[in-house]
Amino acid sequence: MTLRFDRRQFLMGSSALAAAGAMGLRPAFGQDGRLRLIFWGGQDRADRTYKVADLYTEQNGGDIEGEFLAWNDYWTKLATQVAGGNAPNIIQMDYRYIVEYATRSAIRPLDQFVGGPLQLTDFDEDQLEGGKVGGQLFGISLGANSVAVLVNNTAFEEVGVEPPNRDSTYDDYMAMGEAFNSANIRGGMKAISDASGTEPMLDNWLRQHGLALYTADGKLGFGEEEAVEWFRMWASLREAGVCVDAESQALDTGAMESTMVILGKSATMPSNSNQLVAYQAISQDDLTIVNYPRIAAGAGGGHYRKPSMFFSVGGSEANAQAAAEFISFFVNNPDAAQILGVERGIPCSAAVREALAPTLDEKSQIALNFVANLGDLLGPLPPPPPPAAGEIDSSLLRTISQEIAFGARSPEDGARAFVTDATAILERA
Structure with missing residues (x-):
């Protein structure tokens, strides 16, 4: 089925977006297989994300509705949706906010899905640890960066x-x-x-x-x-x-x-x-x-090498497994990796990294080599920032x-x- 993204949302500006939020967005219902996705970034990231979501729906069915915003507008919009009980199913999350959202139960632990709908068998261990709060996995790293x-x-x-x-x-x-x-x-x-x-x-x-x-x-x-x-x-x-x-x-x-x-x-x-x-x-x-x-x-x-950002799961409990399945596709599928490149960071799956590296363009190679060769500049990953x-x-x-x-x-x-x-x-x- 088709992907439903309102690409105009990014151009509306913060005041118009607030008004759109006040009018209400379509809630996520488990019975109709619809997922809602929200992320921050520019048009290039949005285009890549849309293409991967299209690929996923072509192979698995269902609908994905989503929006993207600039960083400064994103957190206000997300907080408003969460406070109103209208949280998206798939939420792009940052390292500095993951503790706050996890401790307030605004995102869900994902441990129950690991090994099933969420496959992380060859994921970098430090990237998995970066997504944990209180020993539970709340975020799946979309790439390592610095x-x-x-x-x-x-x-x-x-x-x-x-x-x-x-x-x-x-x-x-x-x-x-x-x-x-x-x-x-x-x-x-x-x-x-x-x-x-x-x-x-x-x-x-x-x-x-x-x-x-x-x-x-x-x-x-x-x-x-x-x-x-x-x-x-x-x-x-x-x-x-x-x-x-x-x-x-x-x-x-x-x-x-x-x-x-x-x-x-x-x-x-x-x-x-x-x-x-x-x-x-x-x-x-x-x-x-x-x-x-x-x-x-x-x-x-x-x-230090940190998760550039995560996908976390919020919204309807009925759609949590479907959201986990989409995230697994996003970080593991070779065709998805070709679309995403390293725009969100260096892939955390060793198999995906190995398949992707020879195909990267000049700027993507620069980004990959930068993260891989920090040398004496590199220190340990700090603990997640406080709420x-x-x-x-x-x-x-x-x-x-x-x-x-x-x-x-x-x-x-x-x-x-x-x-x-x-x-x-x-x-x-």
């Missing part, structure tokens, strides 16, 4: 300076920024976006210092002193014109099309290894990825970083407020 810096090679060629490499430090980015300022290409493109409010980059910077964003028992893994140093570093980069100004960074709404590299505001920005393929699809420049900057020459250990991590990221870190960038707070005041408020949020949660 944080990365997206690099516009074409822009660096225009400036006449070497792009960052695996040994580049934050000080090296300062030098690159000076070269970009002197060249003044494309109306004043900067070397890097303002990543002071980017949680993964803060996490990586802390890990290189031997610290952590969060401890295993759900507390902050750093203090005010480190927060001050972090915000001061970005204030220095901002004042030197190395990173974009506050007005430019505020244009980034979370959609790929509004990011600094795609808008031509900066030549680099924090990203993820699996996103190279999608970003290249919407850029005329030659793009690549490298690791995050080192805090000093030879410093490493900030990166309040999402609020700290979206409502606190981003807000305070913007306030500092616009001059409403000093780095010292912002750091004090961040640590105090983040600690209170964690205690309240």
Whole structure:
């Protein structure tokens, strides 16, 4: 039967999507074999997902209805659906939110399906562990990835300076920024976006210092002193014109099309290894990825391989098995793997990886090799973030970083407020 995706949903904007949600979406009913799927991402991810869902319904029957949204809109829409008792059957889930959704019973444990409708026999063990909460499996990893810096090679060629490499430090980015300022290409493109409010980059910077964003028992893994140093570093980069100004960074709404590299505001920005393929699809420049900057020459250990995202199961209990069957197809079927490539990360099935690798295009090969060759940059996978991590990221870190960038707070005041408020949020949660 046919796949029912409203592809216009992504273009409606957050206010229209909220209105659509208020009108109600068709619930999932076990008796008619219909599944609902929700995920975040851009058009390239959506096209790949639709094709795999089409392939699944051609071979297995049933209907799959779904929607995709930009990251910033996704979590509000999903939370609204879950709170209204209208959760989709198949939910794209992130590592930072999986504990919260699992502990609130918004997604279902999948252990009962493993070995039956859900086959995971040759899955990477670390990717399985990443989807567990309290010893139960709540998420199936759709790919392994790592944080990365997206690099516009074409822009660096225009400036006449070497792009960052695996040994580049934050000080090296300062030098690159000076070269970009002197060249003044494309109306004043900067070397890097303002990543002071980017949680993964803060996490990586802390890990290189031997610290952590969060401890295993759900507390902050750093203090005010480190927060001050972090915000001061970005204030220095901002004042030197190395990173974009506050007005430019505020244009980034979370959609790929509004990011600094795609808008031509900066030549680099924090990203993820699996996103190279999608970003290249919407850029005329030659793009690549490298690791995050080192805090000093030879410093490493900030990166880790994590599940790029999961599929989790929510919605009607009657459709839980059917949802598990679809997820199993999504991560194991060789034809599905050819469609998906590495856009969501490196496949977690050894057999799928082996079959896919020789067929990958140049950018997909770059992503695969990046994740496979982190070397001294690689550290252990941290524990899942605490339930309040999402609020700290979206409502606190981003807000305070913007306030500092616009001059409403000093780095010292912002750091004090961040640590105090983040600690209170964690205690309240």
